[in-house]
Amino acid sequence: MEIQLHDKVFTPFISQDVIAGEVKRLATALKKDLKDEVPLFIGILNGSFLFAADFIRNYKGDCEVSFVKFSSYEGTASTGEVKQLLGINEDLTGRTVVILEDIVDTGNTLEEIYQVFEDKGVKALKIVTLFYKPSVFKKDLKIDYIGFEIPNTFIVGYGLDYDGYGRNIPSIYQLKLPNQMKNIVLFGPPGAGKGTQAKLLKDKFNLVHISTGDVFRFNIKNDTALGRLAKTFMDKGDLVSDEVTIKMLKAEVAKYPDAKGFIFDGFPRTEDQAYALDLFLAEKGMTINAMIALEADEDTLVSRILERGKTSGRVDDQDESKIRNRFNEYETKTAPLNSYYANQGKYIGVNGIGDIAEITERLSAEIEKL
Ligand code: AMP
Numbered sequence: 001m002e003i004q005l006h007d008k009v010f011t012p013f014i015s016q017d018v019i020a021g022e023v024k025r026l027a028t029a030l031k032k033d034l035k036d037e038v039p040l041f042i043g044i045l046n047g048s049f050l051f052a053a054d055f056i057r058n059y060k061g062d063c064e065v066s067f068v069k070f071s072s073y074e075g076t077a078s079t080g081e082v083k084q085l086l087g088i089n090e091d092l093t094g095r096t097v098v099i100l101e102d103i104v105d106t107g108n109t110l111e112e113i114y115q116v117f118e119d120k121g122v123k124a125l126k127i128v129t130l131f132y133k134p135s136v137f138k139k140d141l142k143i144d145y146i147g148f149e150i151p152n153t154f155i156v157g158y159g160l161d162y163d164g165y166g167r168n169i170p171s172i173y174q175l176k177l178p179n180q181m182k183n184i185v186l187f188g189p190p191g192a193g194k195g196t197q198a199k200l201l202k203d204k205f206n207l208v209h210i211s212t213g214d215v216f217r218f219n220i221k222n223d224t225a226l227g228r229l230a231k232t233f234m235d236k237g238d239l240v241s242d243e244v245t246i247k248m249l250k251a252e253v254a255k256y257p258d259a260k261g262f263i264f265d266g267f268p269r270t271e272d273q274a275y276a277l278d279l280f281l282a283e284k285g286m287t288i289n290a291m292i293a294l295e296a297d298e299d300t301l302v303s304r305i306l307e308r309g310k311t312s313g314r315v316d317d318q319d320e321s322k323i324r325n326r327f328n329e330y331e332t333k334t335a336p337l338n339s340y341y342a343n344q345g346k347y348i349g350v351n352g353i354g355d356i357a358e359i360t361e362r363l364s365a366e367i368e369k370l
Contacts, residue, residue, distance in 0.1 A: 001289075001345065001370075003173060005165040010156055010173035011180060013287050014148065015344040018278045019130075019158060019172065022147040023051065026128055027058035030098065030145060038062045039098045039126075042088065044109065045069040046167070047102035050159035051130045055100055066090055068116075070109050093121040102159050103131040105152070107139035114141055131155065151285035153177075171344075174285070182207065182261035182370050183286060185268065186363075187337070188294030190326045191301035191308070192352045193359060197294070198265040200360050205367055208256045211265040212245055215252060217314075237316050237325035239269055239333060246276045253280070264288075269334045274341075289370045291341035292363060294352030298327055 003010050030039075038061070043052030045067050056065055068088050097117060104110050110127065117125050130147040154175040156166035166173070182205065186194045195211055202209040216234060219227030226248065233240045249267050256262075268274040281287055302323055309317030316322050341347045350362045 002176065003166075003169070005156060005162045008162060009176040010162075010166075011176045011287075012171065012344070012346075013153075013155060013174040013285075014172040014282050015278065016171045017340070017343060018275060018282070020054070021275060022279075023054045023130070024058045026130075026145050026147055027055050027060075030126070030128065031059055031061050034061070034096065036061070037096050038064070039096045040064045040066060040090065040092070041098050041100055043067045043100045044102070044113070047159045047161070048100050048130075050167070051102050052100045055128070064090075070112055092117070094123050096124045096126070097122045098126045098128060101127065101129040103133070103155075104129045104143060105133040105136050107137050107141055110141050110143070111139055130158075148279070148282050150282060153285045179260075181259070181286060181289075182367065183264070183281065183288050184261070184367065184370075185264045185288055185291040185341070186294070187291050188352055189296065189298065189301055189330045189335075190323065191305040192294040192296050193356070194265045194294060196356060197360060197363055198263045200356075201363060201367065202263055204360075204364060205261070207261045207263050208259040209263045209265060210249070210252050210267065212249060212252075212267040212269075213265075215248060216240065235315050235322075237322040237329065239329050242270055242272045242276070245269075246273055246280075249273075249277070250280055261289075268337060269329075271336060271340055274337055288341070288344075288346060290346050290348050290366070291337070292348045292350055292366055293338065294359070294363075295349050296352035300353065302327070 001012060041052065041056055041059075041063055043049060043065070046069070049067075052065070052067070056063060066088050097120075099113055101110070113127070114125070126144045127142065128145040129143055132143060132146045132149050133152050134149055136152050154162070155172050156162045156174075157169035157172045159167050160172075161167045184207070186198050186201075188194050195214070198209045198211065201207065216227065216230040220231050220234070221227070226244070229244060230240045239245075245267065253262065264277070268277050278288065302320065305317050305323050306320065308314075316326065338347055348366050350359070350366060352359060354362075
């Protein structure tokens with residue numbers, strides 16, 4: 001999971017899939033705004049070469065491409081000194097120039113870019129950056145398109161380097177900080193014991209447990225607008241809409257600014273939710289460390305849930321056809337998340353059959369390894 005470059009250790013931060021999604025979104029948004037205009041893309045070397053390559057592949061329209069080289073970094077700290085090293089030879093008069101930057105932090109390079117293009121007679125100058133650090137940006141300069149707003153952490157990969165290394169890594173890593181958080185998605189079909197285990201693990205590892213099912217039930221009990229909305233889905237065993245669920249999840253996470261980590265239980269349940277969670281965590285410099293999945297077969301679980309239904313009072317626990325519908329929702333919408341996390345190297349399967357303490361042990365062993 002971790003990598004070492006020179007003397008420093010880095011941990012996974014933003015996955016290839018999430019980067020690809022943002023690059024595509026940016027290219028699509030720009031095309032929509034430029035309509036039939038033919039832009040000249042200018043990539044800022046070295047860092048933006050991978051981003052520029054992927055961006056223009058996603059740009060569905062005629063365009064030209066050039067590169068220019070500035071240098072602003074030495075090691076991990078911004079030097080504040082920016083020099084133009086390589087210029088461009090094209091005549092820019094009347095052109096729509098689109099700058100492709102990998103990262104904007106202090107804004108020194110961006111200022112240089114604005115100065116360089118000031119007297120070139122361009123028709124329009126647009127700035128696209130994949131990463132932006134709002135907390136350190138000191139300039140009053142426009143950035144037209146922003147991929148990820150991230151905190152002031154040092155990142156490598158996808159073209160960005162630490163002292164020359166790391167540009168070839170396809171995803172983004174961040175410099176490992178002491179006491180880094182552990183964020184876990186506890187996963188599994190209905191009745192697998194996620195809630196039970198999450199309650200035990202949160203105490204053991206001092207994590208915040210967020211169960212979207214519990215939050216919905218709390219809202220239903222208190223008859224809030226959210227609760228009334230969620231109830232219509234939940235009573236049938238259907239999933240609540242992504243929009244509502246994601247918004248609620250964000251609000252829950254925001255309640256714990258000092259958390260040492262989170263156990264997400266019952267979230268994400270769709271690929272859109274997983275993607276939204278990754279984006280949202282990236283904004284906070286956080287990431288999911290692992291998806292730990294409790295594995296168990298459906299028939300065992302249906303009888304477990306019916307048993308629970310006798311005492312839990314949950315409407316969706318008492319009727320076999322509603323329970324089967326929850327499994328159907330799980331198989332079609334949620335189970336594909338296994339590969340979403342497996343692609344990121346974060347999937348960990350754990351046998352979910354056995355007694356509670358035994359399963360807690362199995363899960364704990366995996367969490368300790370993170
Ligand atoms: P749970 O307690 O996790 O079994 O969730 C119970 C019900 O709450 C589900 O069947 C859904 O109707 C709803 N729910 C909980 N979490 C989510 C989610 N992440 N997305 C959509 N619906 C959810």
